[in-house]
Structure formats: C-alpha cells, structure tokens
Amino acid sequence: MTERIDVLHVDDDPSVLDLTEAYLDRELASVSVTGVTDPEAGLDRLGAGSFDCVISDYDMPGMDGLAFFEALREDDTAVPFVLYTGKGSEEIASRALNAGVTGYFQKGGPEQLQRLATRVRQAVVESRTRQAADRYSTVLEALGYPVYVVDETGTFDYVNEPFAELTGYDREEIIGSKPDLIKDEAAVREAEDRLGSVLSSEGPDIQRFRVDIVPKEGDPIPCRDHMAVLPYEGEEFEGSVGILRNVSVEAARREELETKRRALDEAPVGITITDPSLPDNPMVYVNDRFVGMTGYGREEAVGVNCRFLQGSDTDEAAVTELREAIEAEEPASVELLNYRKDGTPFWNRVSIAPIREDEDAEGDVTGWVGFQEDITAFKKREEALRRQNERLDEFAGIVSHDLRNPLNVARGRVDLAREETGNDHLEAAVDALDRIESIVEHTLTLAREGETVGDPEPVDLAEVAADSWRTVDTEEAGFEIDADGTLLADPDRLRNLFENLFRNAIEHGAVDGEPVTIRVGDLENGFYVADDGPGIPEEVRDDLFEPGRSGSAGNTGFGLAIVKEIATAHGWEVAATASETGGARFEVRGVDRPATTPSSR
Structure with a gap:
C-alpha cells in the first residue's frame, strides 16, 4: 500500500504515543501519525481534519476509550477505530467488539506493535475499498445500468435491480444460477471465449460485445456487454464483472436510419444534401439516381457545389431564385437547363429545402436537401402541346373566318330562295346548313376547351351545377343536387361541362315520354x-x-367529346358507368380541392 495513511492516536501517556509512532513509521510505507493525550482534544482534531484510522487507549482520565468511540461515531460512522489498551480484560474486549470497534489489542512489546501496524493497514485498505465500492455503487445505481458479478465457477454471485428488471427474473432467481438462464448456448460460449481473452496475458482488460439476453418472458433483448475480471492476486481467479446496456432502441434507430438511407439511395429522383457550414456549401451526399441522371460519380460530386451542372444556356434568373432562397433560408423550386458530364443538356426540376437542427421552424439550418427530377420529356411534351395549341388557334381562326363566312352567305341565299319559291327541297338544305354550323361551333369549342387550365380557382360545386341547369332547356326533367364543398377549376369551363352532361341526359334519358x-x-x-x-x-x-359519336339522329355527337376535353384540360379523368337506378352515370375523378372552404357561398 503506497498511499499515505493519516492516523490519530489518543493516549494519556506521551511515551506510548512516541513508541507507537516509531513502529508505525517503520512498518507502514507512508504514514502520518498525530498523537494527542486528551480524548476531547482528539475529537477536536477529528472535527478539524480527516483521518484514515483512529487508535485509542481505554483507561484515560475524563473519558475512557469506549466513550471516546461512541462520541466519535456520532459524527463519523466510517473511520476505522482500533482500541489499544494496557488495561485489557475479556469484559472490555467483549464490550469493545459489541460496540463495533474495528480492532482490539492489548499493549505489549514489539510483536504487539507489529500486529497493531498490520491491523491499521488492513483496516484502512478495507475502509478505502468499501468507500470506493460505495461510490461506484452510487454511480452505477444513478446510471441505472444492469450490473452482474459471476464467480470463478461461472455462477451469478451478484446482480443489481436494473439487471433483474431487464431479465424479468427476481434477483433471488438469478443469484446462484448459471448464465444459461438468460443466454442461449452460443451466447454463453462467446462470453466464455471473451473472458478467456481478458485472462490471457496478451488480451485486453475489458471486452465489449453484443449479446442477446433471453428474458423470462418475451423476445430476446439486444444488449452490449462490458466485461472485466474481478481483481485478484496470483493465479486465483475470483470471477468477472459486467455491465449490460440495452441497445434495442439504438438497434431500432440504426435500422430506421438504414431504411432511410436505402430509401434515399434508391429514390426515383436525384437527392443531394449540402453542408452550409463548409466553404461554398458543397454536397456531402448524392444518391444513385443523381449519379445516373448527371453521369457524375459520387467521388466527383461530393465535396463541390452543385452549380457545376450549369452551362451556357442555364437561366440565370432561376439560379438567382435558388440563391436568394438559400440566403433567406426558405424552400424553393425552379426548372433549370443543366448539363450532364458528357455535355448533353437536360431539363432539371430542382427543389431545395433547409434541414434545421430541430423541428422548430426557427432552428439553425444545418444542411440543405435538394431534389432533382429529369423533366426533359415533360418539357418536350409541353413544347409539343404549345405548338399544337398554336395550330388549333390557327385552325379555329380558319373555321371561324374562312368557313363560317361563306356558310353564312349560303344560309342567307337559301333563306331568300325559300321565301321566293316556297320550294320544300330548300328546307332540307337549311337543315344541312344548320348542322354544318353546329359542327363548326362545336369544333371551335373543342379547340378552346382543350387548352390546359393553368390557374384554377375555388368554386362551389353545387352552385355551379345549379347555374348550369338554369341555362339548359330542361323541358320537364327533374334535378337533384347531393353535393357539398368546393373544388379547384375554371368556373366557365366547369359550367360548360355540366351543360353538356345535362343536355346528354335529357336527350338520351327519356323513356316512353317520361x-x-x-x-x-x-x-x-x-x-x-x-x-x-x-x-x-x-x-x-x-x-x-370520341367526336361524332351520338345515339340521336341529327345530333353532332360533340357534347361528350367536349366534356372529356374539359376534364383533360383540368387533369381530371371522366368515365361512363351505370347509375344506381340503371341509368347513365358519368364520374369525374382526380379533382383537387382547396385547403380551406370559401365562406362566400
């Protein structure tokens, strides 16, 4: 023992104090002895300082050794106390040991002094060990980790309450049992191998490894075991100690993170993550789709800013919009003309959003996530649709001007001839001209209604349906509305859709005059x-x-074609089916509704 031992020696004989100090100095490696002749002075010294052990005579004036011990214990219940007296008797020894003193010796020659020194050393070692154990026990209890001790025979010698709670067994059930109570055969074998490694001269002092604990009830619990051997001298192995840590939450979290990582890697859109704390906000992650879409490998993309995808024809306004969004720490979405590694251009819909250090919208931005979607095919279709709409406008102009004007002239001439001659054949010509005019009108409607609805607004479904009903020649048809709420649409084109469906039902729905x-x-x-x-x-x-399909003689068959064009322009789908009564039912699906319902109805 190399740590210094501070001893307080109380004896009314100064020569005994001097002799004892000399022997303690000789027998103990490092000792400091404070000698006092009065027990009251001894109590004062104990109150003013810290001592590792107290030696006291028994027969002293004013206060005997046991009274001194009892007074000491009122303030300090832990310091070792050795009664060293020249007035020894079995009665005093019995009283001393019953009172709880650490040791009892009668004064004598060198042999007794050596025994006293040995007992002081042992008492201090035991006291310090106990104090350290108490401190460690307090720390372990505060941490709440399951702790176990297995003796040299491989039997549980100690487990704490958290260990019992983890396994579902009472401590009494565990202590005295073998580890196979809570482990399968493979886990027991691995623990033995790990212990053997610690015991070997070249092995580590501590082994850390994963182990599944099999509780009394329920599924195995994934844990991490921190194992070490108990201190021992020579070759007498005394057992091992370990601390378990339940890593089930950690394992679930790791599995969740792995699932998210795979989702990011395998996502059908390009995903990037940048780190604004690094110079120039470089990418720190790119997924497989980004690599495939741009042609740049991870080693080329990670560590640089994503502007390397830009080129000569990239719209600077869109780039500025992204830059300003990053400065404002706000999400943004733009369409950019980017360039692959081989130089081929592609249209990229880029959406970015800040990653904040917590869920609070005001938290610091720790990163940016970007989504890249190759919309080249969409842009080509968009351009083709634009050209198609231009041709439809040209066609509508031709129909409206170059065809309608001579048609009006023909109609006027036929009307004049009919009035002048009264020829019945001219009635058929008038009907044919009316049909041509109807076809022209519906053709123009198809051209107009086929244009995509770019800015729909919230409209009241029931209100629009009722308005449309009032504009149709409903004859004696009945009308019921079982609709509520709003939808996003072009109100004029939605009215036209309803009008065509109402006319279709009236023209085709009557049975035997009903x-x-x-x-x-x-x-x-x-x-x-x-x-x-x-x-x-x-x-x-x-x-x-399809245009021209009709079940009524003299009908153009454009009504339902116009309905489909209006639905398609909104991004909706329309289908014909049967109603509950066996009649016709037209269903329009894929309709968006506003986030809030207007209160103006």
Whole structure:
C-alpha cells in the first residue's frame, strides 16, 4: 500500500504515543501519525481534519476509550477505530467488539506493535475499498445500468435491480444460477471465449460485445456487454464483472436510419444534401439516381457545389431564385437547363429545402436537401402541346373566318330562295346548313376547351351545377343536387361541362315520354352526374367520348367529346358507368380541392 495513511492516536501517556509512532513509521510505507493525550482534544482534531484510522487507549482520565468511540461515531460512522489498551480484560474486549470497534489489542512489546501496524493497514485498505465500492455503487445505481458479478465457477454471485428488471427474473432467481438462464448456448460460449481473452496475458482488460439476453418472458433483448475480471492476486481467479446496456432502441434507430438511407439511395429522383457550414456549401451526399441522371460519380460530386451542372444556356434568373432562397433560408423550386458530364443538356426540376437542427421552424439550418427530377420529356411534351395549341388557334381562326363566312352567305341565299319559291327541297338544305354550323361551333369549342387550365380557382360545386341547369332547356326533367364543398377549376369551363352532361341526359334519358331525373353528387376525389334513364350499353361506353359519336339522329355527337376535353384540360379523368337506378352515370375523378372552404357561398 503506497498511499499515505493519516492516523490519530489518543493516549494519556506521551511515551506510548512516541513508541507507537516509531513502529508505525517503520512498518507502514507512508504514514502520518498525530498523537494527542486528551480524548476531547482528539475529537477536536477529528472535527478539524480527516483521518484514515483512529487508535485509542481505554483507561484515560475524563473519558475512557469506549466513550471516546461512541462520541466519535456520532459524527463519523466510517473511520476505522482500533482500541489499544494496557488495561485489557475479556469484559472490555467483549464490550469493545459489541460496540463495533474495528480492532482490539492489548499493549505489549514489539510483536504487539507489529500486529497493531498490520491491523491499521488492513483496516484502512478495507475502509478505502468499501468507500470506493460505495461510490461506484452510487454511480452505477444513478446510471441505472444492469450490473452482474459471476464467480470463478461461472455462477451469478451478484446482480443489481436494473439487471433483474431487464431479465424479468427476481434477483433471488438469478443469484446462484448459471448464465444459461438468460443466454442461449452460443451466447454463453462467446462470453466464455471473451473472458478467456481478458485472462490471457496478451488480451485486453475489458471486452465489449453484443449479446442477446433471453428474458423470462418475451423476445430476446439486444444488449452490449462490458466485461472485466474481478481483481485478484496470483493465479486465483475470483470471477468477472459486467455491465449490460440495452441497445434495442439504438438497434431500432440504426435500422430506421438504414431504411432511410436505402430509401434515399434508391429514390426515383436525384437527392443531394449540402453542408452550409463548409466553404461554398458543397454536397456531402448524392444518391444513385443523381449519379445516373448527371453521369457524375459520387467521388466527383461530393465535396463541390452543385452549380457545376450549369452551362451556357442555364437561366440565370432561376439560379438567382435558388440563391436568394438559400440566403433567406426558405424552400424553393425552379426548372433549370443543366448539363450532364458528357455535355448533353437536360431539363432539371430542382427543389431545395433547409434541414434545421430541430423541428422548430426557427432552428439553425444545418444542411440543405435538394431534389432533382429529369423533366426533359415533360418539357418536350409541353413544347409539343404549345405548338399544337398554336395550330388549333390557327385552325379555329380558319373555321371561324374562312368557313363560317361563306356558310353564312349560303344560309342567307337559301333563306331568300325559300321565301321566293316556297320550294320544300330548300328546307332540307337549311337543315344541312344548320348542322354544318353546329359542327363548326362545336369544333371551335373543342379547340378552346382543350387548352390546359393553368390557374384554377375555388368554386362551389353545387352552385355551379345549379347555374348550369338554369341555362339548359330542361323541358320537364327533374334535378337533384347531393353535393357539398368546393373544388379547384375554371368556373366557365366547369359550367360548360355540366351543360353538356345535362343536355346528354335529357336527350338520351327519356323513356316512353317520361322525363328523366338528373342527380349531381360528390365522390371522394371528384363528382358525378347520373340519371334514371335507360343507361348506356357497356360495350359502347369507352367510345362515347370520341367526336361524332351520338345515339340521336341529327345530333353532332360533340357534347361528350367536349366534356372529356374539359376534364383533360383540368387533369381530371371522366368515365361512363351505370347509375344506381340503371341509368347513365358519368364520374369525374382526380379533382383537387382547396385547403380551406370559401365562406362566400
């Protein structure tokens, strides 16, 4: 023992104090002895300083050794106390040991002094060991980790309460049992191998390894074991000690992170993450889709700013919008003309969003996530649609001017000839001209309604349906509305859609002169228009929306084609089916609804 030992020796005989100090100095490696002749003075010294051990005589004036011990214990219950007296007797020894003194010796020659020195050293070692154990025990209890001790025979010698809670067994069930109570055969074998490694001369002092603990009930619990051997001298191995840490939450978190990582790697869009704390906000992660889309490998992309994808024809306004969004720490989305590694251009829809250090919207931005979507095919279709719309506008102009004008002239001439001659054949010519004019009008409508709806607005479904009903020659047809709420649409084109569906139901729904009843109702993602007429044969439902298809003589067959064009322009889908009464039912789906319902209805 090399640490210094501070001893307080109380004896009313100064010569005994001097002799004892001399022997303690000789027998103990490092000792400091404070001698006092009065017990009261001894108590004062104990109150003013710290001592590792107290030696006291028994027979002293004013206060005997046991009274001194009891007074000492009122303030300090831990310091070792050795009664060293010249007035020894079995009665005093019995009283001293019953009182709880650490040791009892009668004064004598060198042999007794050597025994006293040995007992002082042992008492201090035991006291310090106990204090350290108490401190460590307090720390372990505060940490709440499961702790175990296995003796040299491989039997549990100690487990704490957290260990019992982890396994589901009472401590009494565990202590005295073997580790196979809570481990399978493979886990027991691995622990033995690990212990053997610690015991070897070249092995580590501590082994850390994963182990599944099998509780009394339930599934195995993934843990991490920190194992070491108990201190021992020579070759007498006394057992091992370990601390378990439940890593089930950690394992679940690791699995969740791995799932997210795979999701990022395998996402169908390019994903990048940048670190604004580094110079020039470089990319620190790119996924597989980004690599495939741009042609740049990870080693080329990670560590640089993503502007390397820009080129001579990249729109500077879009780049500025992204830069300003980053400065404002706000999300943004733009369409950029970027360039692959081989130089080929592609249209990239880039969306960025800040990653904050916590869920608070005001938290510091620790990164940026970017989503890249190759929209080259979409841009080509968009350009083709633009050219198509231009041709439709040209066609509409031709129809409106170059065809309608001579048609009006022909109609006027036929009307004059009919008035002058009264020829009945001219009636058929008038009907034919009316039909041509109807075809022209509906052709123009198709051209107009096919244009994409770019800025839909919230409209009241029931209100628009009711307005449309009032503009149609409804004859004696019945009308019911079972719809509520709003949807996003072009209100004028939505009215035209309803008008065409209402006319179609009135023209085709009457049976034996009985007027048809039409109902407008809600769908989960749209609406429907249904009637109680004869219905639509299933074999013709798919062809109803083609221009010129009609079941009525003299009808142009453009009504349902216009309905489909209006739906397509909104991004909706329309289909014909049967109503609950067996009549016709037209369902419009894929309809978006506003986040809030307007209160102006």
